[in-house]
Amino acid sequence: MNKESILVVEDEEKIARLLELELEYEGYHVTKVMDGISALEQYRMNKWDLILLDVMLPGLSGIEILRRIRMNDSYTPVLLLTAKDSVEDKVSGLDLGANDYITKPFQIEELLARVRAALRNKAIENIEEESDWLQLADLKLNEKTREVLREDESIELTPREFDLLAYLLKNKLQVLNRDQILETVWGYDFFGDTNVVDVYIRYLRKKIDLPEKQTLIHTIRGVGYVLKEVK
Secondary structure, eight states, X not given: OOOOEEEEEOSOHHHHHHHHHXXXXXXXXXXXXXXXXXXXHHHHHSOOSEEEEESXXXXXXXXXXXXXXXXXXXXXXXXXXXXXXXXXXXXXXXXXXXXXXXXXXXXXXXXXXXXXXXXXXXXXXXXXXXXXXXXXXXXXXXXXXXXXXXXXXXXXXXXXXXXXXXXXXXXXXXXEEHHHHIIIIIOTTOOSOTHHHHHHHHHXXXXXXXXTSOOOEEEETTTEEEEOOOO
């Protein structure tokens, strides 16, 4: 099991060392830096599961670092270390997207509990985000964002093509006849020719099943279509 990685940004050596020792004892992989510039460098060079960020830092303040992180990253949990009476820092930090704050001096047990809570929330968000995707092999579709990816490359679909692919993915490995597809994707009140399904399957194949890629949309002669991986 991989250790979760935590970046500790704290300019007081004793506090930084205490945090490093306690977090490592809890099983985390810890890197500590003591100024704002180094903190941004470490953030950009590595992927972090959580950042413990002191507000008062040489070089760049913790609030400014948080602002820069949140410009492109709303995902990484950031816990601020603030002075006991600094209400302004707490408010600014929360407004900028800090996940939590801990006031100095702090009890290490409380800090560890807040770290665990932030990591737990991140794991839950991870699961929820992954559950938004329908997938078969290297083909992925997200119904919330209406994204379609194959080998992580974006594919542009029309609304009808998207709905058709979503239906096929929800019923992957299951052979679907034209009437089933028409009723679900076009609606019960559609009075056109069932050949429209064949036309849109052709459109999808041109975008999804390119010659250099594995074929995923298969025709079952006399029945309909199935989305499956043939190994």
